[in-house]
Amino acid sequence: MPGDESWHHAVTGDAIEPPASFAEQANVTDPDLREQSAREWPDCWSRAADLLDWSDDYDAVLGGDGPPFRWFDGGELNASYNCVDRHLDERKNQVALTWEGRLGESRSYSYLDLYREVNEFAAALRELGVEEEDVVTLYMPVVPELPIAMLACARIGAPHSVVFAGFSADALAMRMDDADSEYLVTCDGYYRRGAPVHQKNKADNAAIALDDGIEATVVVDRLGVRDGGESSDAADDAPLAADEYDYDDLVTAHRGETVEPVPRDATDQLFLIYTSGTTGEPTGVRHTTGGYLAHAAWTSRAVLDIRPEDTHWCSADIGWITGHSYTVYGPLALGSTTMLYEGTPDHPEKDRVWELIERNAVDVFYTAPTAIRAFMKWGEQHPASHDLSSLRLLGTVGEPINPRAWKWYHEHIGNGECPVVDTWWQTETGGMMVTTLPGVDEMKPGSAGLPLPGIDAKVVDGDGEPVEPGETGYLVVTSPWPGMPLSMVEDDGWFADHAPVFPDLSDYEWAYFTEDGATVDEDGYVTLLGRVDDVINVSGHRFGTMEIESAIADVEGVAEAAVVSGPHDLKGQAVYAYVSAAEDSDEAALRGRVTDAVDAAIGPIAVPDVVVFTPELPKTRSGKVMRRLLEDIANDDDLGDTSALRNPEVVGELESALGERD
Numbered sequence: 001m002p003g004d005e006s007w008h009h010a011v012t013g014d015a016i017e018p019p020a021s022f023a024e025q026a027n028v029t030d031p032d033l034r035e036q037s038a039r040e041w042p043d044c045w046s047r048a049a050d051l052l053d054w055s056d057d058y059d060a061v062l063g064g065d066g067p068p069f070r071w072f073d074g075g076e077l078n079a080s081y082n083c084v085d086r087h088l089d090e091r092k093n094q095v096a097l098t099w100e101g102r103l104g105e106s107r108s109y110s111y112l113d114l115y116r117e118v119n120e121f122a123a124a125l126r127e128l129g130v131e132e133e134d135v136v137t138l139y140m141p142v143v144p145e146l147p148i149a150m151l152a153c154a155r156i157g158a159p160h161s162v163v164f165a166g167f168s169a170d171a172l173a174m175r176m177d178d179a180d181s182e183y184l185v186t187c188d189g190y191y192r193r194g195a196p197v198h199q200k201n202k203a204d205n206a207a208i209a210l211d212d213g214i215e216a217t218v219v220v221d222r223l224g225v226r227d228g229g230e231s232s233d234a235a236d237d238a239p240l241a242a243d244e245y246d247y248d249d250l251v252t253a254h255r256g257e258t259v260e261p262v263p264r265d266a267t268d269q270l271f272l273i274y275t276s277g278t279t280g281e282p283t284g285v286r287h288t289t290g291g292y293l294a295h296a297a298w299t300s301r302a303v304l305d306i307r308p309e310d311t312h313w314c315s316a317d318i319g320w321i322t323g324h325s326y327t328v329y330g331p332l333a334l335g336s337t338t339m340l341y342e343g344t345p346d347h348p349e350k351d352r353v354w355e356l357i358e359r360n361a362v363d364v365f366y367t368a369p370t371a372i373r374a375f376m377k378w379g380e381q382h383p384a385s386h387d388l389s390s391l392r393l394l395g396t397v398g399e400p401i402n403p404r405a406w407k408w409y410h411e412h413i414g415n416g417e418c419p420v421v422d423t424w425w426q427t428e429t430g431g432m433m434v435t436t437l438p439g440v441d442e443m444k445p446g447s448a449g450l451p452l453p454g455i456d457a458k459v460v461d462g463d464g465e466p467v468e469p470g471e472t473g474y475l476v477v478t479s480p481w482p483g484m485p486l487s488m489v490e491d492d493g494w495f496a497d498h499a500p501v502f503p504d505l506s507d508y509e510w511a512y513f514t515e516d517g518a519t520v521d522e523d524g525y526v527t528l529l530g531r532v533d534d535v536i537n538v539s540g541h542r543f544g545t546m547e548i549e550s551a552i553a554d555v556e557g558v559a560e561a562a563v564v565s566g567p568h569d570l571k572g573q574a575v576y577a578y579v580s581a582a583e584d585s586d587e588a589a590l591r592g593r594v595t596d597a598v599d600a601a602i603g604p605i606a607v608p609d610v611v612v613f614t615p616e617l618p619k620t621r622s623g624k625v626m627r628r629l630l631e632d633i634a635n636d637d638d639l640g641d642t643s644a645l646r647n648p649e650v651v652g653e654l655e656s657a658l659g660e661r662d
């Protein structure tokens with residue numbers, strides 16, 4: 001219970017044992033799994049493949065001495081069959097997708113409903129001319145038609161490319177062009193904080209920008225206009241052109257049709273997804289059918305502890321890899337109920353998330369530290385006003401979580417009874433790589449945990465040597481894993497072109513450098529320090545910006561903080577801290593507490609030279625703090641492209657705040 005002393009007794013030093021009540025029922029309980037997997041690598045990954053149905057068995061868990069690495073070589077399967085058809089015998093009437101819309105609407109699809117609609121839309125895509133290996137771009141908010149379209153593409157072997165709905169027309173065009181994608185599924189518009197966003201206009205502008213145009217566009221009627229909805233906006237009423245099709249009309253025209261799932265080689269492409277555009281040009285990451293799906297399914301089972309009777313809510317937008325792996329493919333491969341939420345966490349009220357968890361009796365909740373810090377800022381009265389007792393496990397992903405936010409999540413959302421898994425992974429890894437196993441490992445707030453069984457990850461120095469406990473280095477993965485993307489499968493030189501700083505990994509037969517800095521403790525627990533291009537070098541000492549941020553974020557009265565490097569005559573680089581204060585904080589006092597906290601956590605050398613207060617941090621539409629921009633502001637540089645920002649108005653505020661200091 002929050003405030004109940006007994007909860008604190010479960011905390012031994014910094015480590016927290018998994019609650020016995022959880023461990024007893026966990027999907028994975030074997031403490032020797034890591035060692036056994038290391039001994040039996042790569043064959044240990046057959047346990048992931050065993051979670052899937054294969055139309056043709058694979059010959060080898062890992063084919064090829066690599067590269068190319070062929071996970072589940074010779075095997076054939078279909079992802080749509082695995083996520084839908086095979087569940088019909090046991091649970092055709094169980095809810096597969098439950099959707100909560102922005103305006104308070106909700107819709108549910110049983111596995112049978114999902115089967116029907118995926119088949120009908122697959123038939124429609126075929127009729128439009130989509131063939132195996134054609135890339136279909138999906139540009140929609142979180143509506144049920146998005147996962148349905150993903151599964152319909154998977155059914156006919158057409159890789160999908162989901163483009164986050166908040167991206168601009170140019171961003172959409174760039175991605176369609178890069179992927180040679182001639183088919184688009186989008187919607188007329190959607191609501192954001194009650195106001196319509198005209199998605200179709202953006203799609204039209206993208207089509208104009210594309211040399212070859214778009215072969216066929218399917219439009220989901222999200223605003224309800226063509227069905228006689230409320231909007232009086234003429235743009236939404238625009239009739240469809242000859243190469244544009246209404247989603248509902250297509251599905252209705254194919255009512256009752258079924259499409260045989262196309263058998264795909266394990267190494268055939270399931271989808272591609274572009275990595276976040278905050279630095280450089282976005283790159284398309286292509287994921288496989290067998291390895292990716294096995295990795296997503298096994299980690300959903302082992303780490304998120306999902307079972308078929310669960311309702312699972314991964315709050316990430318499906319436009320990002322997290323939504324692909326842990327809203328769509330992982331949970332549906334396991335036959336559970338996956339919840340989709342189209343809205344924002346504070347609309348109409350700041351208790352929206354807790355209201356949804358209570359109403360849907362959500363068992364597993366997976367979100368990002370940035371959201372948790374917002375929840376903290378809004379106050380514990382919001383979760384406290386709801387019954388959250390259905391929750392069994394909590395997870396986080398996307399950035400390091402500072403111990404204070406971790407503990408708040410554990411106590412105020414999990415009531416001290418739900419394990420918290422801090423899962424480290426990337427778009428490139430396809431699925432989770434470093435985390436605790438919730439029924440087995442003790443948790444250390446702020447540290448992601450251990451490489452998963454069968455994952456060979458380590459923290460190394462610039463020479464590629466594993467670092468001593470307590471030292472910082474680079475997180476590298478030194479053996480292939482099932483969720484590895486096709487670009488790595490095909491070419492071991494792929495990464496060398498992509499890394500800004502590359503530790504010498506020539507002693508390894510094969511290695512992938514993650515671009516993340518990390519440290520490791522005596523127990524092998526990995527703590528992430530942020531991307532290596534975010535490391536600040538002050539007087540020759542390296543500090544992860546995340547390390548300083550975590551110290552600042554732990555200060556009472558701080559809602560969120562971002563740290564970047566700025567210019568400094570003597571020290572090389574100065575530490576700039578941008579701080580957003582919780583409501584009602586006294587800035588002068590807070591400034592002192594921020595300095596003291598960094599001094600205490602790391603040492604005087606890491607104390608910020610400049611602390612800038614801001615109502616909000618500049619964020620990308622995916623919710624990541626845009627550090628490059630903060631760095632440019634600190635350095636008084638040209639700000640470059642700010643089009644990826646969700647809240648561009650903070651830029652001016654930050655510039656004037658810094659200007660006043662000068």
Ligand code: WTA
Pocket residue numbers: 275276321322396397398399400401422423424425426427428448514515516528530531
């Ligand atoms: C960061 C999201 C600390 C990391 C799945 C990584 C994390 C990048 C964590 C990938 C975590 C992700 N702790 N940092 N638990 N999870 N990251 O491709 O810097 O959007 O390299 O994939 O997010 O972001 P991406």
